[in-house]
Amino acid sequence: MTHRPLPDAPRAHPEVFAGRPPEPAPGDVDPAVLAALLQRHGWQRRGGAPGRYGRWTPPGPGGAGTSLLVPVSRAFPDSDDLLGEALDALARSGTPSAREVLVSLAVPSDEIRWWRDAPSGGPGGSLPWTADERLRGAARRMLLAAALATRARAGYYGARHRRPATALLDQVLVGAAVDGGCLTAFVPVATARVLAVRLQQALYAAREAVDYRRATGGMDAFDGAVRAGVSREFTEALIALVEGTEGARVAVQWAPGAGVPEGCAADGEPVEFSPGDLPVLREAGARYLRAEPAVAVVLTGTVVRMRRAA
Structure with a gap:
């Protein structure tokens, strides 16, 4: 078959x-x-x-x-x-x-780097072969979440905007070498800079919302973080990046010849997340899923077989 x-x-x-x-x-x-x-x-x-x-x-x-x-x-x-x-x-x-x-x-590009500080499990500090796969998978999920946020703001996207968001990822180049749990993606300035902008803004907003929750017990900051691009998809990407590690970092560095986009941080310092952030990220993802209103859809199909009882 x-x-x-x-x-x-x-x-x-x-x-x-x-x-x-x-x-x-x-x-x-x-x-x-x-x-x-x-x-x-x-x-x-x-x-x-x-x-x-x-x-x-x-x-x-x-x-x-x-x-x-x-x-x-x-x-x-x-x-x-x-x-x-x-x-x-x-x-x-x-x-x-x-x-x-x-x-x-x-290809003049903004650079996005991910690091996973995974505990070494082999001789000489070697890592299991699945570590590379998990890093790449988490990085791609984060890029996709940021690409979704370039289309619209939502706490949970589900199946919405998947095609154009995935098409935007086709512009991204990824380095072949992963050295010590580090992966670099190159986002072309001419065609996809909005992706790097949205990802950096979402990173800072997610970090601030997690800190606010851990300091005060309130989840209100996650509501405002949606405007910066944080969503259930983004929190799930962060969870995938951090799980099984001692910590993870993400940094966005702007193309030297293109300057810093308006409203973005210029320093390029990594934004860090730790295993202690995971319960808050899971809580935020569940909150986004519950709060997102249902969307009316129209399904169009073709009847290929019909049987009527006598």
Whole structure:
């Protein structure tokens, strides 16, 4: 028997870069943006001619063997040559951060990072193979909840707005490497920045509502948090991220060349959640489900067989 897939069957995770990362053209790269991305991803500036270029080395103890010369501007005749050499060195580098820098240069993007501080269960601090799957699953659920909030505000969406929200996720790029329980998604500024904006606003609102509940016992803050994008779907994503860990964090960092969106925090500091927040998040999700009013729907179908009793 052959089964047809359901129309709204879950799709695969957003696109994952495999193999060689995309390489931007040197003429399209702003040296200031490249320097900002290197600094964001932990690269160290170690000298260089003041006012002309900086020498950057990758993070970690093995970074001394690789270095990039990045001009401070395009005001010098050799700027394009230096940028081309820097991009080629990034493409050949085995450092995971080099790959992420190239992605952000090729597709100017806001970056969203998730961390799960899962207790190590194997030798040498190794994690079970399911840890990667749980991290990716929770991250995708959070992106979908934020995408739903770009369509409308609701405490519980159910099946509403699923198709356009899922289509928005198709714009998102996800890094292939998960290092130490960290996952990075790249949200293109040109087509999907609203997704990163809504996710950051929902994160801060959820954190404040949880703190208010734990401090005062009141759930009123969750009612106001709906306007920022918090919903049952969002609380369930947070629960999936935090369960089985010692804590979890989410950070949104804006594309250096695009600036900070209006009404958003600029610092990019992670928003943290702990296992102690789980009872409040579950209570909030149940509250959203109870409070959301029923919505009238119209079902249209075709009669393919009818039998009438004699």
